[in-house]
Amino acid sequence: MKEKIMNGKSVDVEAQKEVPESNGHAILKMAKRAVTLKFQDVVYKVKSPKRRTISFKKETSSQSESLERVILKGVSGVVKPNEMLAILGPSGSGKTTLLTALGGRLGGNLRGSISYNGKPFSKQTKRSTGFVTQDDVLYAKLTVTETLMYTALLRLPNSMTKEGKIRQAEGVIVQLGLTGCKNSIVGGPQLRGVSGGERKRVSIGQEMLIDPSLLFLDEPTSGLDSTTAQRIVSTLSELANGGRTVVMTIHQPSSRLFYMFHKVMLLSEGNTLYFGSGAKVMDYFESVGYAPFVAMNPADFLLDLANGVVPDESEDQVIVKEKLIMSYKNKLANKVKAELQEQEDNEDSVVCEGNDPYKGEEWPTTWGQQFSVLLKRGLKERKHQSFDMLKTTEIVLVSLLAGLLWWQSKVSNLQDQIGLLYFTSGFWCFLPLLDAIFKFPPERMILTKERSSGMYRLSSYYMARMGSDLPMELVLPTIFVFITYWMAGLKPTVMSFLYYLFTLLLTILVSQGLGLALGALVMDLRPATTLGSVIMLTFLLAGGFYVQHIPGFISWVKYVSISNYNYKLLLGSQYQTGETYPCANGKECLVTDFPSIKNVGLDGQLSSAIALIVMFVAYRLIAYFALMRVGVTKNKAA
Structure with missing residues (x-):
């Protein structure tokens, strides 16, 4: 020895x-x-x-x-x-x-x-x-x-x-x-x-x-x-x-x-x-x-x-x-x-080297081990936060209120149905955005401490963080859809229901990605929340429901608006080209001619979905690269 x-x-x-x-x-x-x-x-x-x-x-x-x-x-x-x-x-x-x-x-x-x-x-x-x-x-x-x-x-x-x-x-x-x-x-x-x-x-x-x-x-x-x-x-x-x-x-x-x-x-x-x-x-x-x-x-x-x-x-x-x-x-x-x-x-x-139990490896454990442990730890830490009684009650109450306000709305009241779709879009754009902004800033000190100690790769932490948040992000919106969809009397077909549900879930993941990016970039809750609110309000205003004749010099905003693509997809889940609705004097009019639909259109459903998927990836990449400057020592040898 x-x-x-x-x-x-x-x-x-x-x-x-x-x-x-x-x-x-x-x-x-x-x-x-x-x-x-x-x-x-x-x-x-x-x-x-x-x-x-x-x-x-x-x-x-x-x-x-x-x-x-x-x-x-x-x-x-x-x-x-x-x-x-x-x-x-x-x-x-x-x-x-x-x-x-x-x-x-x-x-x-x-x-x-x-x-x-x-x-x-x-x-x-x-x-x-x-x-x-x-x-x-x-x-x-x-x-x-x-x-x-x-x-x-x-x-x-x-x-x-x-x-x-x-x-x-x-x-x-x-x-x-x-x-x-x-x-x-x-x-x-x-x-x-x-x-x-x-x-x-x-x-x-x-x-x-x-x-x-x-x-x-x-x-x-x-x-x-x-x-x-x-x-x-x-x-x-x-x-x-x-x-x-x-x-x-x-x-x-x-x-x-x-x-x-x-x-x-x-x-x-x-x-x-x-x-x-x-x-x-x-x-x-x-x-x-x-x-x-x-x-x-x-x-x-x-x-x-x-x-x-x-x-x-x-x-x-x-x-x-x-x-x-x-x-x-x-x-x-x-x-x-x-x-x-x-x-x-x-x-x-002086004998000072001893045996190195790490055997020259850069990390103490593999990426898979890090992801597995961090995922379990994240689920354990946030299990009460994810499904706490207050948040679940809030979502259920909002769902019931929306269902009662739009109770069994008919296609003859087309404006009411479209209003429900846009309310759903706005509600589930804002809520995930604000929740996501609060994810990284409170954990900044823990991330700094653990990364400085060389505990794990940033990528394993990031992927585990996304995975541990997924249950809350998807289960509560699904409950909302199950309640409001049938109470409001939207199109009673399985395909329309699934189209509506998956559109909403994709939008939630995109909005959450934007919130993660803002939180990781700013790392200060107050300015990040203000900036996120301003951005999302801009997206909602440019989404095609409130303003239908946007001036040309600012019309580009709709191409980066989450609400614009989400609104188009939600419309596509309920209406198709050639469908009619009862209009003035007992006539049947094309839904594509209705002002709130005509400006947005029912075409381009696939391109809208692709745009949201691109945003989903882009926002999360921005958040990841923003986190790279957090929690690593500036010492080269570290």
């Missing part, structure tokens, strides 16, 4: 094997391989627009120019296996930016050196790295067990059996103390579920499933009470002691938490004020002339220093920060460089 020597201890770096507990669950024993994280002179810049006003003889004009803002200013450090690093600093100090950069998830103008066992970020590094975001991005209606089980089936490689993956999820539940709530739903802001601490442990558990060698956490104790926060950090400390490298940002830990950290980094406006042992931090700042007058939480004192606030309030805050930056450069920077150099000299003797 391959081993390495770390701090006088022999550390196993072979691929992790499952070790059964006495209760039959699998537990995680140690990281697959030890990883030493080094970062040197990390600089990150972003461009921010600035308005500049220029005056010429009482005339004022303004123009925008782009300025570079430096977020990280030459940050360096090293974290070894069995160590837990806490990055502290006030809001805006660059903590999360540094953590994101170290986790291989930050692109843009990033300079400096970041290495993992002396190597740059790679796919193998990504597979052995866990990243827990500050917000617990989880599906609210899945239970704790379901959440971890589906994650295990997606993230763990095919070298493990399905049963082995499920045992891995059960082992994580035991390890993180989630047994008592494993059958409870996760919940969210609008749905009561597990507690905040349990939800955070579920987020950590998702990353622990892959038995990571390197674990990043962005403020894992945010919003938790002190007791729950201590449990979380104690768990992370145990993980670090098991051979992992743990890096976290934390805003204001209690003194009990502070002394659990092996190493501490203090940032202020992107500058390093301290990097080293957590136990020695107070001694260091006392040596540079800053010590609290009374006993206090070290974390509170460090945050005061990072803000330029010192016990002697006569000193200017800017001057205090400058003195602390210079003290770090004079007293600690060389020690950090020496530690980096020492680690670099030792890297040649």
